[in-house]
Amino acid sequence: MSREIGVAVVGTGFVASMHLTALARLPGVRVVGVVDVDPGRGQAAARGAGTRWTSSLDELLAWPDVDGCIVCTPNDTHAAIGQSIAAAGKHLLMEKPLTTDVAAADSLVSAFSARGLVLMAAHTHRFADYGRIVKHTIDAGEIGRPVFIRLAILGGWIWPDWRAWVLDPKRSGGHVFHNGVHVLDLATWWAGDQPVSVYAQGRKETSGDLAIYDYLSLLVRYRSGCTAVCEISRGNRPRTFGYRDVFVQGTTGSLSMPWDAEQGIAFLEGGTSLLPGDGQVGFDREVAAWISAIRGETLPAVTGEDGRLSVAMAAAGEASLRTGECVTLESVGYTLPNPVASEGVSRAL
Amino acid sequence: MPFEDGRLGVLLLSFASVGGQEHQRTMYVPVLREHPALRLAAVADEASAPQEQHALNRREAEALGLPYSTDLDAALADPRVDVVSVCCPFERRAEVIRRVAAAGKPMLVDKPLALTRTDCDAIERTVRAAGVVCMPAYHFRFHPAVRSARAAVMGGSIGLPWGVQGDFIIAGGKSAWPLGELANFGLYPIDAIRSILGLEVQSVYATRGSFFYGGDNPEADDLSVLALNLEHGVLATISVGRAPTTGHPNGYGGDRRLRIMGSHGTLVVDAARPWIQVAGRDSHADESRRYYGAESLRALVDHFVACVRGSQRPELGPADARAALEVILAARVATAENRVVALPRLADGTSTPANPAC
Numbered sequence: 007m008s009r010e011i012g013v014a015v016v017g018t019g020f021v022a023s024m025h026l027t028a029l030a031r032l033p034g035v036r037v038v039g040v041v042d043v044d045p046g047r048g049q050a051a052a053r054g055a056g057t058r059w060t061s062s063l064d065e066l067l068a069w070p071d072v073d074g075c076i077v078c079t080p081n082d083t084h085a086a087i088g089q090s091i092a093a094a095g096k097h098l099l100m101e102k103p104l105t106t107d108v109a110a111a112d113s114l115v116s117a118f119s120a121r122g123l124v125l126m127a128a129h130t131h132r133f134a135d136y137g138r139i140v141k142h143t144i145d146a147g148e149i150g151r152p153v154f155i156r157l158a159i160l161g162g163w164i165w166p167d168w169r170a171w172v173l174d175p176k177r178s179g180g181h182v183f184h185n186g187v188h189v190l191d192l193a194t195w196w197a198g199d200q201p202v203s204v205y206a207q208g209r210k211e212t213s214g215d216l217a218i219y220d221y222l223s224l225l226v227r228y229r230s231g232c233t234a235v236c237e238i239s240r241g242n243r244p245r246t247f248g249y250r251d252v253f254v255q256g257t258t259g260s261l262s263m264p265w266d267a268e269q270g271i272a273f274l275e276g277g278t279s280l281l282p283g284d285g286q287v288g289f290d291r292e293v294a295a296w297i298s299a300i301r302g303e304t305l306p307a308v309t310g311e312d313g314r315l316s317v318a319m320a321a322a323g324e325a326s327l328r329t330g331e332c333v334t335l336e337s338v339g340y341t342l343p344n345p346v347a348s349e350g351v352s353r354a355l
Numbered sequence: 356m357p358f359e360d361g362r363l364g365v366l367l368l369s370f371a372s373v374g375g376q377e378h379q380r381t382m383y384v385p386v387l388r389e390h391p392a393l394r395l396a397a398v399a400d401e402a403s404a405p406q407e408q409h410a411l412n413r414r415e416a417e418a419l420g421l422p423y424s425t426d427l428d429a430a431l432a433d434p435r436v437d438v439v440s441v442c443c444p445f446e447r448r449a450e451v452i453r454r455v456a457a458a459g460k461p462m463l464v465d466k467p468l469a470l471t472r473t474d475c476d477a478i479e480r481t482v483r484a485a486g487v488v489c490m491p492a493y494h495f496r497f498h499p500a501v502r503s504a505r506a507a508v509m510g511g512s513i514g515l516p517w518g519v520q521g522d523f524i525i526a527g528g529k530s531a532w533p534l535g536e537l538a539n540f541g542l543y544p545i546d547a548i549r550s551i552l553g554l555e556v557q558s559v560y561a562t563r564g565s566f567f568y569g570g571d572n573p574e575a576d577d578l579s580v581l582a583l584n585l586e587h588g589v590l591a592t593i594s595v596g597r598a599p600t601t602g603h604p605n606g607y608g609g610d611r612r613l614r615i616m617g618s619h620g621t622l623v624v625d626a627a628r629p630w631i632q633v634a635g636r637d638s639h640a641d642e643s644r645r646y647y648g649a650e651s652l653r654a655l656v657d658h659f660v661a662c663v664r665g666s667q668r669p670e671l672g673p674a675d676a677r678a679a680l681e682v683i684l685a686a687r688v689a690t691a692e693n694r695v696v697a698l699p700r701l702a703d704g705t706s707t708p709a710n711p712a713c
Contacts, residue, residue, distance in 0.1 A: 016576075128664040153566040154594050155577055156522065160621075203693070205582055207558045207590040209517050211618070218641065221616075223592055225560065225582050227693075233562040235592045237520065243513075243619050253610065255524060255578065257566055259600050265623070311383065331695055332560055 011297055012038040012071040014096075015221040016063060016087060017079035018051035021101055025076045026055045028293040035297055040060040041066040063087060067094035073126070074294075076299055077101055082177045082185060085110035088125075092117035097124040099296045103187045103320055106179030108339040115310040124299045126306045127313025133288035133295070136263060140252060141196055145157030149256030151230065155193045155252040158237035162245040164212045164220060173218060181218040181238070182206060187316040189236035189349035190323070191225060191308075194315065195252065199228035200342070203334040205318055206326035211241030224323050227332075246279060311343050356381055363663060364396035364437040366460070368427070368451065369443035371408060372416045374533045378465050379417060379442035381491070386652050387440060391644060392660045393606045398423045399430035400443065401451060401525070427451075431458035449474045449481075451467050456485035458598040461663045463656070465493045467542055468676035470534065475680055479673035488662045488669050490655070491676045495523075495543035495611075496550040497654035504615055513617030519591040520616075524578070526600040526609030531568045531577040534631075537686060539581065541595045542679040544613070548676060550670075551615060554586040556678070558697045561686035568597050581686050584695075604644045605630070 013029055015022050018040050029037050039058045042048030052059035060066050067090060074097030077087055085105040092099050098118065104127045105111040116127035131137045144152060171177040178184040187215075194201055204226050208219025219243030226234040242249070252263035270281040295307035318340035322333040358634035361597040363612050370379045379554060387393050393418065397418035401424045409425060416423035424430040431439070431454065437460040439455050440556060441448065449471060462482075466493035469475040495501060508516055525536075532539040563579040578596035599710050603609055611626035630644040661667040685696040 114421070153564065153579060154524075158520065158593065173423070206696070207582060207584070208591075209588070209590065211517060223520070223582070223590060225519070225562070225580065225592065231563075231564045231566065233563070233594075235520070235580065235582075235594070242616060242621055247621060249621070251614075253522060255594070255596075255598055255600075255610075260439055260524070260526075260598065262610070332693055 008034055008301055011035050011162035011300055012067050012073045014068070014072045015040045015051070015068070015076045016075050016077045017279070018042040018047050019078060022076070022078035024289045025078065025099075025293060027288075028289040030055065032148045032294055032297060036142040036305050038070075038071045039066055039069060040157050047339055052270070063090060064126065067091065068124060072096055074098060074296070080177050081106050081179050085114060085155060088114045090116055092121060092123060095121060095123065097296075097300045099126045100112050100313065101128045101311070102191075102316065103179060103183045104131075104310065104317050105315070108314070108318050108321050109316040111148070111150040115314050118310055120240060123128050123308035124296065124306055125313070126296045127166060127307050127308050127316065128292060128353040129188065129195075129312065129316065130288035130292050131188050131192045131285065131307060132195055135286050136250070136252070136268060137192055137195075137288070140254065140261065140263065143261055144196055144254065144256070145197070149254060150258030151232075151260055152197050152199075152254050152256050153232050154255040155196060155232070156251065157193050158249065158251040158267050159189060160188065160239040160242045160247060160249040161256055162235060162240070164240045164244045173216065175217050178218065179320065180324045181208070181220065181222055182224065182327070183317070183320040185208065185220050185238045186224055186236070186323055187242070189238050190226065190319040191312065191316045194228075194319070195312075197228055197232050199230050199232050201226050201228055201319055201335060202316070203227045203332050204322035205332040206323040209241060219327060221322070226319065232277060244277070246277065248280065250266065254324065255277055361395070362392055362394040363437040363660065365393050366396055366417075366430055366433075366439045367398045367403065367421070367441050367699050368396070368441045368455070368531065369400045369408065370412050371444050373442070373444055373450055373465065374539075375530070376532070379440065382652060383440050383442065383463070383465070384419070386650070386656055388652070390656055392661070395421055396435045397421050397430055398425050400425060401447065403424045404443075404447070405477065420646040427454060428458070431460055433456060436460060438462065438659075444554065445470050445474070449477045452478050452489065452498055453481045456481045456487050456489070459485065459487060461488035461659070463659055464488070464489060464491050467538055467680065468673060469680065470538065470683070471507070472677070472680065474672060475677040479677065482673060488659065488698065489673055490659050490662070490669060490671055491673065492652065492655060493542055493546045493671060493679070494655040495626075496547045497658065498542070498547075498626050498651035498693060499648045500626045501547045501551060501613070501630060502614060503655075504622050504624045507622055508615060508617070512572070513615065513622055514553055514619030515587075516609040516615055516617040517589050518616040519589070519613060521548065521550070521591065521593045521613040522610045523593065523595045524610045525597045525607060526603035526605065527607040528597050528599065529577040530570070531565065531597055533572055535574050535576040536596045537563060537576050537579040538683055541581070541593075541683050541686070544593045544595060545679045545682045546675055547613065548583075548591055549675065551613070552585065552589060553598060554589055556585050556682050557696055558584045558695050559682055559685040559689050560690040560695045563686065563690040567597070579686060579690070581682070604632070605646075606644075608646065625655055632688065
């Protein structure tokens with residue numbers, strides 16, 4: 007029987023609760039503690055998980071029963087916290103984005119690689135039912151090689167108020183970093199291709215005073231000539247809008263996943279909406295995959311390199327929003343981990 | 356002068372194959388022949404047209420039981436000819452349209468109206484000076500799905516529109532159009548978006564490729580993706596092309612959708628609707644959804660007839676063709692140079708608003 011894996015959770019905001027729930031369901035795993043600079047929030051999370059709390063990351067990392075950490079802190083803290091965890095010799099599941107700049111991502115990937123530690127970027131949508139069936143259909147060759155991907159995840163639920171750190175681009179990196187990486191990573195995983203550049207279009211719909219774009223449309227060019235249009239939004243109307251749309255055109259066929267494909271439809275006095283689904287949103291599988299990688303049973307399902315690539319796409323997207331131009335990944339400091347031959351597939355004109 | 360029964364006489368001007376597409380025979384004649392306000396009168400072409408073109412035109416005329424003339428001016432002067440359906444090659448089109456306009460005859464013109472700014476502008480000047488209706492067959496804007504979206508937007512249903520996402524990928528065909536599907540089909544969603552929003556495109560970024568049909572012709576793109584920036588900061592993306600998809604539930608119509616997002620709501624329209632889905636031993640898997648709505652080309656012809664009769668003002672003309680052409684030309688440059696391309700502002704007097712009152 008595999009030994010128990012001790013996990014600590016760093017940061018106890020909303021997304022930490024999703025990870026803690028997933029950890030509680032997973033056999034052979036014990037939550038050994040949480041850390042949060044906010045005593046009230048941290049202690050509440052610790053009570054809920056039946057574990058201990060500290061306000062000191064150094065103290066937590068010194069606990070001998072910690073094998074790995076799940077980091078759920080604001081994006082601008084990821085790089086430094088990740089380095090501390092690497093230095094402590096712990097494995098890491100880092101909430102997206104891995105970091106908020108490419109150089110920091112390079113450094114983080116190197117730090118974990120050099121120590122032989124697992125670094126997984128939490129691109130949860132890869133583990134959701136819908137993300138997996140699309141990937142499976144493409145990989146099975148049913149539609150040939152993808153040449154166009156449209157992926158839209160749209161909502162109208164802006165973060166609670168102006169105090170939300172996500173609204174501050176200095177802390178979140180901007181919306182391309184914060185949520186854009188979800189769709190950028192997923193489309194790229196489906197494409198199985200190397201992204202080359204990003205052209206971003208954005209809107210500030212909820213308020214003209216926003217410093218981030220609450221709606222994003224990100225056009226990604228891939229090495230083979232494939233193009234993806236990835237949309238992510240917190241600025242649609244109505245406020246209750248929840249809409250996901252997937253379309254992939256391949257060389258021999260296409261697949262569609264319309265907005266209402268996954269759930270029943272409720273026609274209620276307050277309007278029309280989808281019923282809650284009972285499918286996997288991804289956290290359970292994600293945590294299980296990370297634990298499996300820590301145990302050495304499988305390779306990480308999402309690697310640090312994958313996280314680094316998403317950071318580069320996000321950096322290119324944010325740069326594109328600033329300049330209004332198409333921005334290459336190379337120009338934001340991204341270098342390929344392993345040069346890939348480009349012959350044979352490119353038919354872009 | 357209309358026929359005695361009040362129907363307008365139609366001159367079919369050439370049955371040319373334009374890039375392998377015989378639209379006069381396959382698209383326009385079936386709609387014009389069945390239209391209750393029209394009656395096919397004759398077939399004609401320029402005397403200078405190639406002999407094989409004359410031979411083809413003559414065969415088509417005989418098949419329809421119509422007279423054929425190689426004296427175009429005489430055919431245009433025939434009092435039984437009230438309107439003209441122009442379907443000649445691009446290299447002759449501007450001159451042919453000049454002659455039709457000089458005869459004072461309203462015309463329906465195959466799409467794309469022209470491939471160059473020069474031809475487009477010449478056509479616009481000609482028909483403007485003559486004061487005749489010249490309607491390019493950009494019929495997608497008349498599709499019920501597009502019309503309903505336009506009406507909803509104009510009625511304020513979604514507040515101020517700020518974004519559009521669209522796909523226009525036809526499922527079927529043995530080859531890409533030699534001049535590229537961007538030029539062939541791109542005008543449809545571009546024109547539809549202009550019609551729905553009443554806004555002009557200001558800049559374009561695009562990717563363009565030949566993924567399905569191959570061949571040696573570098574212009575024969577079969578899938579393009581355009582990112583557009585329109586007036587008031589409105590953004591849009593469009594995928595456009597032709598894919599050899601078999602078994603598509605919508606059949607040849609493929610994927611033709613628009614999502615329009617606004618300050619107070621979101622519209623999702625699908626040109627495959629209204630459809631009935633049929634499954635059975637004898638049904639075809641590639642057309643399990645069968646469209647039963649109004650045909651957009653017929654709706655365009657209805658509008659054309661109403662304009663000819665003076666009961667409506669044309670909402671579609673050469674300026675709209677020019678606007679779509681500018682986007683397509685910009686998309687080609689954007690692809691070739693991998694950059695955002697700003698569109699030239701159309702000079703006053705050579706353009707009309709995207710949504711003229713009518």
